[in-house]
Amino acid sequence: xxxxMKIALTKGRLEEKAIELxxxxxxxCSPLKxxxxxxxxxxxxxxIDVLLVKAQDVITYVEHGVxxxxxxxxxxxxxxxxSFFEVLDLKFGKCKLVLAAKDGEDLYGKYxxxxxxxxxxxxxxxxxxxxxxxxxxxxxxxxxxxxxxVGLADAIVDIVETGTTLRENGLxxxxxxxxxxxxxIVNIASMKIKRPHILDFVSxxxxxx
Amino acid sequence: xxxxxxxxxxxxxxxxxxxxxxRRELESALAGLFEQRGYNExxxxxxxxxxxxxxxxxxxxxxxMYKVIDRDGRILVMRPDLTTPIARVYATKLxxxxxxxxxxYIQNIFRSGHSLKGQDTEITQAGVExxxxxxxxxxxxxxSLAVKSLEICSLKRFHIEIGHSGLFRALVRQLDCGDETAExxxxxxEQKNFAxxxxxxxxxxxxxxxxxxxxxxxxxxxxxxxxxxRALSDDEGSRQCIDYLESLYRELKLAGMEEYIRFDxxxxxxxxxxxxxxxxGYAEGIGxxxxxxxxxDGLTAVFGVEAPATGFGINLNSILKQLPQxxxxxxxxxxHYESGRLGDALALLSDDSLGRSELSPCETVEETYRLAKxxxxxxxIILKSSGERDEINIDSTEKRL
Numbered sequence: 001x002x003x004x005m006k007i008a009l010t011k012g013r014l015e016e017k018a019i020e021l022x023x024x025x026x027x028x029c030s031p032l033k034x035x036x037x038x039x040x041x042x043x044x045x046x047x048i049d050v051l052l053v054k055a056q057d058v059i060t061y062v063e064h065g066v067x068x069x070x071x072x073x074x075x076x077x078x079x080x081x082x083s084f085f086e087v088l089d090l091k092f093g094k095c096k097l098v099l100a101a102k103d104g105e106d107l108y109g110k111y112x113x114x115x116x117x118x119x120x121x122x123x124x125x126x127x128x129x130x131x132x133x134x135x136x137x138x139x140x141x142x143x144x145x146x147x148x149x150v151g152l153a154d155a156i157v158d159i160v161e162t163g164t165t166l167r168e169n170g171l172x173x174x175x176x177x178x179x180x181x182x183x184x185i186v187n188i189a190s191m192k193i194k195r196p197h198i199l200d201f202v203s204x205x206x207x208x209x
Numbered sequence: 210x211x212x213x214x215x216x217x218x219x220x221x222x223x224x225x226x227x228x229x230x231x232r233r234e235l236e237s238a239l240a241g242l243f244e245q246r247g248y249n250e251x252x253x254x255x256x257x258x259x260x261x262x263x264x265x266x267x268x269x270x271x272x273x274m275y276k277v278i279d280r281d282g283r284i285l286v287m288r289p290d291l292t293t294p295i296a297r298v299y300a301t302k303l304x305x306x307x308x309x310x311x312x313x314y315i316q317n318i319f320r321s322g323h324s325l326k327g328q329d330t331e332i333t334q335a336g337v338e339x340x341x342x343x344x345x346x347x348x349x350x351x352x353s354l355a356v357k358s359l360e361i362c363s364l365k366r367f368h369i370e371i372g373h374s375g376l377f378r379a380l381v382r383q384l385d386c387g388d389e390t391a392e393x394x395x396x397x398x399e400q401k402n403f404a405x406x407x408x409x410x411x412x413x414x415x416x417x418x419x420x421x422x423x424x425x426x427x428x429x430x431x432x433x434x435x436x437x438x439r440a441l442s443d444d445e446g447s448r449q450c451i452d453y454l455e456s457l458y459r460e461l462k463l464a465g466m467e468e469y470i471r472f473d474x475x476x477x478x479x480x481x482x483x484x485x486x487x488x489x490g491y492a493e494g495i496g497x498x499x500x501x502x503x504x505x506d507g508l509t510a511v512f513g514v515e516a517p518a519t520g521f522g523i524n525l526n527s528i529l530k531q532l533p534q535x536x537x538x539x540x541x542x543x544x545h546y547e548s549g550r551l552g553d554a555l556a557l558l559s560d561d562s563l564g565r566s567e568l569s570p571c572e573t574v575e576e577t578y579r580l581a582k583x584x585x586x587x588x589x590i591i592l593k594s595s596g597e598r599d600e601i602n603i604d605s606t607e608k609r610l
Contacts, residue, residue, distance in 0.1 A: 064327060066496065083497075084400075085400055086400045086401070087401050089404040089405075186401070188497065188498065189491045189492075189496050189497055189498065190496070192370060192429065192471075192473070193491055
């Protein structure tokens with residue numbers, strides 16, 4: 001009997017792109033393309049079950065080994081990731097993690113700790129730790145760009161795709177922190193226990209990239 | 210009510226009845242095996258100085274250790290690992306003892322995990338250390354003990370993957386790239402991050418070791434990996450490592466263990482800590498390694514005594530989650546005793562022919578009978594003050610009424 005593999009996809013845009021890539025690699029995803037509320041789908045031709053979850057949960061499921069693999073953005077990996085294999089850069093969902101502030105703001109000329117608003121407190125802390133600068137981090141869940149405008153923070157750390165939102169809110173990129181794209185991650189034990197199936201899946205995806 | 214009065218902290222858990230029994234059985238099976246192979250038990254204290262755990266090359270992040278301040282203001286930690294205390298014990302109490310020393314432990318370690326990530330904060334570890342020898346035979350002994358230990362854990366399918374820390378070091382040394390880059394290469398290799406590694410190594414394109422390193426990351430599997438690895442590099446250092454692994458495999462195979470042995474030459478976690486072979490054990494259905502070990506010849510030196518060492522630890526928590534739970538059977542016999550018969554009643558408790566039995570706390574025989582029925586017991590034994598003994602068998606048809 002062939003072991004079934006479970007793969008967790010990040011719901012939304014990464015999910016669509018991932019399905020596109022799967023189909024290109026010859027993995028039929030018909031059940032995923034019909035409008036439905038179902039969150040677990042068994043693929044018809046391959047021994048694969050697909051789970052649709054939020055980005056951060058992809059990591060949790062893969063780390064616990066309840067999913068063998070996951071597709072998740074590098075931003076989420078940098079923020080939450082710890083122990084799994086990161087085997088493929090899938091080259092879609094590309095954007096950048098940046099530090100941004102109001103145009104004309106003299107960020108490093110202040111004689112006090114900077115306040116940084118972000119959805120990525122871990123990424124922000126690491127970035128400033130490397131620079132040797134103390135900052136106070138405020139966790140914001142959405143539309144982080146507002147924070148500097150209303151004076152809650154001096155700058156933000158966030159993902160930027162085209163830069164339109166930043167521009168329209170009078171913010172500019174101060175520093176680029178990391179390049180982001182979707183990654184295929186694999187549970188450490190699954191890689192070893194289901195080696196042939198996983199390596200086969202990885203090579204199918206990578207040849208379709 | 211105070212908010213934390215009945216909750217457990219995240220990652221803490223209670224074990225009840227059958228779970229305890231499965232755990233104790235596993236612990237005593239492992240202890241029996243370790244004793245049989247010549248290992249002696251050590252029980253170090255739960256609390257030790259923080260400084261002790263900063264000594265080793267394997268320091269955990271500060272926030273993962275539980276800390277306690279003693280009455281003199283010194284920092285203690287609840288031990289986050291057992292290898293460090295064992296090394297300390299060796300260096301302070303066993304340095305004069307004849308080598309090799311074979312030591313084992315079955316104790317809990319404490320890790321303050323990330324909140325709400327479902328990680329246990331108290332983990333039972335069973336492990337062994339073979340201290341004082343650095344030859345081929347001690348690695349062989351430890352590996353075969355690792356196989357046997359997982360075998361008696363009754364796991365479905367398991368195997369042990371062996372790597373060699375010297376191989377990665379030999380290849381990186383040829384790159385001559387500086388510590389920081391070496392660490393980056395190590396990290397990407399550990400994460401099997403093929404893309405990032407080949408990007409990073411691109412600038413060393415002209416060096417043969419670069420090609421070996423990019424291949425190393427994918428080199429895990431059966432013994433065929435070793436012959437593939439042979440083609441990697443003609444450098445003396447890496448060849449010795451592969452020869453060594455091959456000799457280990459040959460002996461383990463002759464001893465009938467080949468189905469449990471695989472290789473992962475990209476196994477480079479904690480490479481600065483290990484000095485020879487490294488290995489991890491995996492089992493079907495468990496999402497993390499269940500066993501980790503290797504050779505760490507610098508282990509006791511941090512406590513002032515040089516002695517080579519090799520060993521492994523098994524994470525019993527992850528294994529226990531996977532084992533089937535046994536039902537705790539009801540007590541078969543209730544013993545009802547009247548005044549003056551306590552001594553006889555207690556003696557009956559140890560009479561195996563009655564099955565597992567317990568004393569009845571009831572005043573009257575009728576109450577004891579009702580209790581026995583409610584408990585699914587098979588019989589009631591009555592010890593009267595007059596010295597008489599009665600026995601009531603509880604009919605299984607009647608029990609259903």
